[in-house]
Amino acid sequence: MAKEKLIEVTNLKQYFPVKKSSWFQKEQLYVKANDGISIHINKGETYGLVGESGCGKSTLGRVILQLYPQTQGNTVYYGRTIYEYQPQYVERVLKNLDKEIGKYKKAVEKAKTDTNSVNNFPADDADRLFHQIARLTGGLFYASDLKAAGDALLEEYHAGCEVAKLAETLDVNNTASRTAYEAAEKKQADCRAKLDKLKEACKSHEGFDKAESLWDQGIDLGMLTREEGRVLRQDLQIIFQDPYSSLNPRMTVGQIISEALVAHKKFKKGSQELEDYIIDIMEKCGLDKYFIHRYPHQFSGGQRQRIGIARALALNPKFIVCDEAVSALDVSIQSQVINLLQDLKEKEDLTYLFISHDLSVVKYISDRIGVMYLGNMVESAPSERIFKNPKHPYTIALLEAIPTTEPDSKELAILEGDIPSPVNPPTGCKFHTRCKHAMDICKAECPRWREVEPEHWVACHLLDNNE
């Protein structure tokens, strides 16, 4: 069965401004916590994210959830379609295609003159705009009559919204319901046929294939209004490392779990239905129901993490970022919590981004693993392949750093040399200052992020040489 994407990030950048050290410092510097990351996470999988402290793992998790407004790039969510969710940006872009494409063209011109100096803000707006617009237009990005293209795309969009609406109440045994649904589907198919005709005229345009391949119905999270983002956050949750500091000490377990449910108007505050629902979630997470009136300090670390999991689960999410979710726990409790997460994943149809500095934990839980270094992804592959056939020198060094005889000390601290500053990272491949195999080209050029084998992505000049 083909794997379906749930999340896709493209060229994602998250830069944090650094406070100026003196009054005379003119240039604004940035911590490049995420510096051009492109990965996808499939529905139903656990994607493990590893790398030394400070490489940007937590930042990536938070940017995907849009807890930080991303500096650059695209984050697309496929758990719902634009037809189902109907975010405002779709109509805005399609009704103003000429203006939007004008913005893109301006950004292309600006990129030609901007040198994108090392310490300045990224000037790759053009790439982000291209993705944003082409996701809605496909090859019609290059239509000569943008008004006609926009109208045809809007018509198809509205037809798709109607299909999505009818699908919610579709009763296949009810003739009227079925007929209405089939008619809506037919209308959408007709609209798509019209789009295909219009696209014929653009096919000769250079770039058509690229734009057409981006056309899909995912939701661009960076384009949502604050309120749309808030509502969609039901689907996208996070479990933090330190369960104590992330739980409000003045709230009971019941209040902690119910907070978001009430805010999202799923239940009435104080209702019996709410209490029954909370007890059900608590039991799913291995918490006795009589804990409901207790406060966080009355629990052990493992139990507190179960409360954090119950809170994340309350809104029935589709995707959970587990940010060092078991790192603060004893090894025996770690495995209990990991088993709980595995169990819930199956039962609740979840997808995880599992962030950890501990490769042995990630190995156990992940379907695929991504390795980060200083704001960049250096390798991504199915879990087994990362362990059996690692390709990037950094991944190899990380694996060598796992002690085999002392299960209690698995910190990844054995790599030689200090991690360079993310404010002023080395040129070329950021790892070259610590890499045993560094060549001249590594100091000068950023290695390409490319698929060296099916599903095995690496950014390393050594592999380019092997071609």
Ligand SMILES: Nc1ncnc2c1ncn2[C@@H]1O[C@H](COP(=O)(O)OP(=O)(O)OP(=O)(O)O)[C@@H](O)[C@H]1O
């Ligand atoms: N809100 C913030 N403001 C400024 N800088 C930040 C912020 N959050 C993270 N950073 C910086 O971004 C870089 C990446 O941090 P991040 O927490 O994402 O790394 P990490 O890989 O998760 O590390 P750890 O495992 O230690 O949490 C670090 O240099 C950090 O100091």
